[in-house]
Amino acid sequence: MANETLLQFLESSGFISPSQAVEIAAHFRPKAIGKHDFLLREGWVSDEYFFLSTGLMRAFSYDKDGNDVTTAFYTAEQIVFEYSSFFRRTPSAENIQALTDCEGWFITHQQMNALFHSRNEFREFVRSVLVKIIASLKSRMLSMIMDSATERYEHLLREAPQIMQHAPLKNIASYLGITNTSLSRIRARPKGNS
Amino acid sequence: MANETLLQFLESSGFISPSQAVEIAAHFRPKAIGKHDFLLREGWVSDEYFFLSTGLMRAFSYDKDGNDVTTAFYTAEQIVFEYSSFFRRTPSAENIQALTDCEGWFITHQQMNALFHSRNEFREFVRSVLVKIIASLKSRMLSMIMDSATERYEHLLREAPQIMQHAPLKNIASYLGITNTSLSRIRARPKGNS
DNA sequence: ATAAATTATTGTCATTTGGCAAGTATCAGC
DNA sequence: GCTGATACTTGCCAAATGACAATAATTTAT
Numbered sequence: 378m379a380n381e382t383l384l385q386f387l388e389s390s391g392f393i394s395p396s397q398a399v400e401i402a403a404h405f406r407p408k409a410i411g412k413h414d415f416l417l418r419e420g421w422v423s424d425e426y427f428f429l430s431t432g433l434m435r436a437f438s439y440d441k442d443g444n445d446v447t448t449a450f451y452t453a454e455q456i457v458f459e460y461s462s463f464f465r466r467t468p469s470a471e472n473i474q475a476l477t478d479c480e481g482w483f484i485t486h487q488q489m490n491a492l493f494h495s496r497n498e499f500r501e502f503v504r505s506v507l508v509k510i511i512a513s514l515k516s517r518m519l520s521m522i523m524d525s526a527t528e529r530y531e532h533l534l535r536e537a538p539q540i541m542q543h544a545p546l547k548n549i550a551s552y553l554g555i556t557n558t559s560l561s562r563i564r565a566r567p568k569g570n571s
Numbered sequence: 572m573a574n575e576t577l578l579q580f581l582e583s584s585g586f587i588s589p590s591q592a593v594e595i596a597a598h599f600r601p602k603a604i605g606k607h608d609f610l611l612r613e614g615w616v617s618d619e620y621f622f623l624s625t626g627l628m629r630a631f632s633y634d635k636d637g638n639d640v641t642t643a644f645y646t647a648e649q650i651v652f653e654y655s656s657f658f659r660r661t662p663s664a665e666n667i668q669a670l671t672d673c674e675g676w677f678i679t680h681q682q683m684n685a686l687f688h689s690r691n692e693f694r695e696f697v698r699s700v701l702v703k704i705i706a707s708l709k710s711r712m713l714s715m716i717m718d719s720a721t722e723r724y725e726h727l728l729r730e731a732p733q734i735m736q737h738a739p740l741k742n743i744a745s746y747l748g749i750t751n752t753s754l755s756r757i758r759a760r761p762k763g764n765s
Numbered sequence: 766a767t768a769a770a771t772t773a774t775t776g777t778c779a780t781t782t783g784g785c786a787a788g789t790a791t792c793a794g795c
Numbered sequence: 796g797c798t799g800a801t802a803c804t805t806g807c808c809a810a811a812t813g814a815c816a817a818t819a820a821t822t823t824a825t
Contacts, residue, residue, distance in 0.1 A: 440717040448713065461709075464702045493698075497688055504687075507701040508658045514708040515655075519642065521715045522748040523634045526812075546773065554716040559812055561774050720782075740803065753782055755804050 380405065382430040383482045386454055392501035401492060401499055405482035410434075410475040416457060417473040423462040425483040429455055432479030433543045437551075438471045447552040450476075450540050456506050457481070477543050526555045527563050574599065576624040577676050580648055586695035595686060595693055599676035604628075604669040610651060611667040617656040619677040623649055626673030627737045631745075632665045641746040644670075644734050650700050651675070671737050720749045721757050 380402050387398040408427065410416055416434065417423050429451055436449040436459070448471060451457045462469035463486060484492070492499045520529055530553055534541055540549065550560040574596050581592040602621065604610055610628065611617050623645055630643040630653070642665060645651045656663035657680060678686070686693045714723055724747055728735055734743065744754040 438713075446713070446716060448709070460702055461706045464698065494691055494694065500688065500694065504658065504698070504701070507698070507705065508654055511701065511704055511708065512655045514705065514712060515642070518708060518712055518715070519632075519640070521712070522640060522745065545771095551716065556813055557773070558775085558814080562812090565774075739801095750783060751803075752784080752805085756782090759804075 380407075380430075380482060382454060383428050386428060387502065390502045390505050392505060393498045397496075397498050401496070402482070404484050404488050404492065406484070408481055408483050410479040410481075412475055412478050415472060415474050417459055417462075417469055417471070419470060419472050420468045421462075422466055423459040423469050424486045425458060426463065426486070426489045427457045427481055427483040429453055429457050429479060429481040431481075433476045433539060434473055434479060435476055435544065435548055435552075436471045436473045437548070445548075445551065447544075447548040450537065450544065450552065452537060452539050460507070460510065476548075521554055526553060526559060527566075529553050530560065530563050574601075574624075574676060576648060577622050580622060581696065584696045584699050586699060587692045591690075591692050595690070596676070598678050598682050598686065600678070602675055602677050604673040604675075606669055606672050609666060609668050611653055611656075611663055611665070613664060613666050614662045615656075616660055617653040617663050618680045619652060620657065620680070620683045621651045621675055621677040623647055623651050623673060623675040625675075627670045627733060628667055628673060629670055629738065629742055629746075630665045630667045631742070639742075639745065641738075641742040644731065644738065644746065646731060646733050654701070654704065670742075715748055720747060720753060721760075723747050724754065724757050 383402050383405060384395070384398045387393045387401055388395060393401065405428065410432070416425070416427060419438065431453050433453075434451040434457055435447050436451070437445050437447045440446050457473060459469045459471055459473065461467065489503075493503055494500075520532065524532070533549070533553065546560055547557045550557040553560065577596050577599060578589070578592045581587045581595055582589055587595065599622065604626070610619070610621060613632065625647050627647075628645040628651055629641050630645070631639050631641045634640050651667060653663045653665055653667065655661065683697070687697055714726065718726070727743070727747065740754055741751045744751040747754065
């Protein structure tokens with residue numbers, strides 16, 4: 378497994394030059410995760426800053442009735458970790474699981490912190506990753522407020538078809554904030570109908 | 572206006588010592604915002620990293636029908652800025668407005684970046700602020716998925732009564748993702764009823 | 766390949782929430 | 796204090812979504 382995608386991801390942030398990317402990427406170690414295996418389990422402290430180069434993952438926790446709720450999907454070329462747990466060194470409330478066979482590269486919390494404090498460009502990179510996470514959470518939040526379930530579904534279909542192809546519908550339903558029954562009906566409804 | 576609350580806020584992050592807090596706080600300048608005035612308007616680039624020491628603010632934007640949607644409330648002792656706009660130097664999609672007379676302290680983007688790169692402890696502080704924002708967005712997201720409108724309302728009532736006291740109900744309604752009609756009914760409903 | 770388990774769809778009906786309009790209360794400016 | 800504007804409440808009904816249960820389809824394990 379070569380690390381081209383990692384190099385490209387580091388550079389695409391706009392803060393890291395090609396030669397810096399090579400130096401930084403040298404700290405990352407490869408990691409493969411089989412379908413259905415876990416990157417993180419509830420109660421663990423997230424210790425890996427994981428770049429997903431291929432595959433699909435999801436994060437989930439449980440509601441008060443014990444139902445599994447998907448809180449996030451992670452498609453290729455994203456950093457996957459549990460932000461609160463990782464930075465605060467607290468037990469994670471979430472699980473992160475592979476929906477397909479996955480491959481990627483990781484550094485530990487300690488390595489990440491060392492790079493963060495020693496390299497301006499990596500610092501900017503880390504910050505930009507956090508800002509990107511905030512922006513996507515906000516837009517999902519806004520969508521929950523302003524859009525109907527149907528619109529949210531169609532948006533996901535348009536923006537992330539990989540998810541539709543590989544994730545079970547019940548996971549997609551809870552991610553969209555609806556029941557699987559409703560999702561099933563939305564999908565059955567002839568498209569373009571009001 | 573003395574800066575004790577700012578000092579205390581910096582220290583309470585756990586990353587900044589009292590003497591460092593004094594040095595860092597020295598860069599902040601005081602700012603007062605009258606009720607209904609704006610800290611940020613749609614289209615501007617957010618350039619102030621603003622610590623709100625007293626008062627209440629809200630962020631809002633507009634949906635496709637032109638309705639005002641409250642995206643966030645900011646109570647005292649929080650950093651107020653538009654994350655994407657501030658860090659990416661792009662025009663803000665949101666407005667940030669004072670709901671009561673407000674006072675606080677700010678540094679510019681440039682000052683913030685200088686401190687971020689020159690001081691380990693401030694760097695950790697900035698990161699912890701971003702992580703806190705992410706955590707609160709996630710818990711609000713989860714609440715949108717798992718809780719009923721009534722539960723979300725009661726939760727807000729419990730966790731942030733200042734908001735209930737000073738924000739118009741229509742702002743609270745859009746923040747909770749419901750219409751003001753529905754909020755009105757929820758409030759009218761005898762509490763504890765199912 | 767088969768059986769068991771999981772996942773997805775569909776029917777029926779209840780509940781929640783929304784849309785609109787009328788009426789009431791509150792607030793801001795003069 | 797008046798007056799107009801804005802905000803809030805309430806009634807009526809419609810639309811969206813959920814709950815539960817019965818299939819149907821698909822996946823997984825053997």
